[in-house]
Amino acid sequence: MGMPSRPLAAMAALLGAVLIALLPVAPASAAAATGWVRVAHLSPDTKQVDVTLSSLSGDTVLYKLSSVGYGAVSQYIKLPVGTYAIAMVPAGAPAGTTPVVKASVSVGQGKAETVAAVGLNKDLQTHVYSDALGSPASGSARVRVLQASTTHPTVTVKAGSTTVASSAKFATTSGYVDVPAGTVPVTMTSGSTSRTMNVSLPAGSVHTLFVLDTSSHGLTVSTVLDSSAAAVTPTGSIDTGAGGLAGPVGLAPVAAGLAALAALGAAGAGALLARRRTADLPTR
Amino acid sequence: MTSSSRPLRRRVVAALITAAVLADAGVAAGAAVTAMREGAGHHAGTSRASALALAAEHVERGAARGLQDPRTAAPVPRSTAVPTRVLIPRISVDAPLETLSRDAKGVLQPPTQWPDAGWYANGVVPGDTGAAVLAGHLDTTKRAAVFVDLRLLRPGDRIEVRMSDHRTLDFTVTSAKVVQKALFPTSAVYGPTPDPQLRLITCSEPFDEVHGVYADNLVVFATLDH
Known part of the structure; x- marks a missing residue:
């Protein structure tokens, strides 16, 4: 039964070996493709709204937020990749009420979007802003500006000594920049108006600084968390094994050993474990 | 799709009173409607009716009378609780958590005891935004250690984390x-996420006999249930 006479069998064996080799990786391909959307009410003279997020056809309401007031930014809603319809109606309005604003948003895999209603009530607009999920430098915080003030057409924003947005226009976002983490003075300047507010920017955090109006036509900032990473990022991989299971005879004897251990009963096993906990871990 | 849409056309409907009530036009309008329903044409009738007419102009689009003060986000403080135990029913893991840290070179150090798992404490607290x-x-x-069967986990499997404040996540x-x-995906493991997530890490074959270490890591990704 030489190999040359059985090419198909040889190929099947090879294929089988490849498939077995691939098996441990299989779960990765099973991950559902999802992204995130959050909703912001940034219209200073619009009262509270109810928000619905629906399938694009509008038939199926997937998510509802009630009584969302000026300045509020929702939590991120995790959604399968696709396109969705977002509508806002005055808070408490009955089903079927014509929305105050409507928008559609495309959710990409692993991407985050902010859907915002901006502008004065008589001139409401919706915008979709993409939120970046890049890592701040280890020990730093990352910020950007979303300029939503209707009373100040352009605003310059500094975080500490870092200029985050320079003469940012209404309804635009700046790029993200890293700043030293900690309590940071954020200064908004527009013409002769200037206001400084202290904001907390922990290491590893990513925030959007929403520049908003006040009832007295001044400026304020709402510091909203976009995402968060490890404060300090470890270098590289982690060594979590010493090779006892490695190689051709690895797993079977261990499995048998575990079964035997289980059969010993809790008390006996516990005593054994307590005695042998650290005996054979590598020391480095 | 377009990323910006113009205001919807105003549609002034006949049922102004109904719209005013349902859109929460304010105490004055609501009170006026109540009064009318009761058929009480007494004292407040006219002044409230004019308030209602005024409100109705703006109510359809939910306009306020002027600029409002915004609700600004409160800072999200790092949780002061710490994880104490991890349970993975599918693979019969019920293990205490050691506190893990980095060595002088910045490399994450594994748990000191094989039945324990460990939590990287200078990272994200379970349940907080981040991984x-x-x-x-x-x-x-x-022998086999705590995460020997981690490779058996599949999407949908549950992981419980017990916290020092008695919460179970x-x-x-x-x-x-x-x-x-050598190609460890640092960003995917430690990088920012917009919601609370969890990573479980252990080693994976092949074993490098020369250096006495496994060549691969297995990383399991999970998200907090809501």
Whole structure:
């Protein structure tokens, strides 16, 4: 039964070996493709709204937020990749009420979007802003500006000594920049108006600084968390094994050993474990 | 799709009174409607009716009378609780958590005891926004260790994390990935996430006999249930 006479069998064996080799990786391909959307009410003279997020056809309401007031930014809603319809109606309005604003948003895999209603009530607009999920430098915080003030057409924003947005226009976002983490003075300047507010920017955090109006036509900032990473990022991989299971005879004897251990009963096993906990871990 | 849409056309409908009430036009309008329903044409009638007419102009689009003060976000403080235990029913893991830290070179150090898992404490607290990282040994030189069966986890499997404040956090596995240690996906493991997530890390074959270490890591990704 030489190999040359059985090419198909040889190929099947090879294929089988490849498939077995691939098996441990299989779960990765099973991950559902999802992204995130959050909703912001940034219209200073619009009262509270109810928000619905629906399938694009509008038939199926997937998510509802009630009584969302000026300045509020929702939590991120995790959604399968696709396109969705977002509508806002005055808070408490009955089903079927014509929305105050409507928008559609495309959710990409692993991407985050902010859907915002901006502008004065008589001139409401919706915008979709993409939120970046890049890592701040280890020990730093990352910020950007979303300029939503209707009373100040352009605003310059500094975080500490870092200029985050320079003469940012209404309804635009700046790029993200890293700043030293900690309590940071954020200064908004527009013409002769200037206001400084202290904001907390922990290491590893990513925030959007929403520049908003006040009832007295001044400026304020709402510091909203976009995402968060490890404060300090470890270098590289982690060594979590010493090779006892490695190689051709690895797993079977261990499995048998575990079964035997289980059969010993809790008390006996516990005593054994307590005695042998650290005996054979590598020391480095 | 377009990323910007113009205001919807105003549609002034006949049922102004109904719209005013349902859109929460304010105390004055609501009170006026109540009065009319009761057929009480007494004192407040006219002044409230004019308030109603005024409100109705703006009510359809939910306009306020002027600029409002915004609700600004409160800072999200790091949780002061710490994780104490991890349970993975599918693979019969119920293990205490050590506190893990980095060595002088910045490399994450594994748990000191093989039945324990560990939590990287200078990272994210489980349940907070971001990816909390737990690591555990695959084996010792002689035996299986706490995360020996981690490779058996599949999307949908549950992971429980017990916290020092007696909360139990439920996470669901979304994916798993075997990665070469030399190409460790630092951003995917430690990088920012917009929601609370969890990573479980252990080793994976092949074993590098020369250096006495496994060449690969297995990373399991999970997200907090809501």
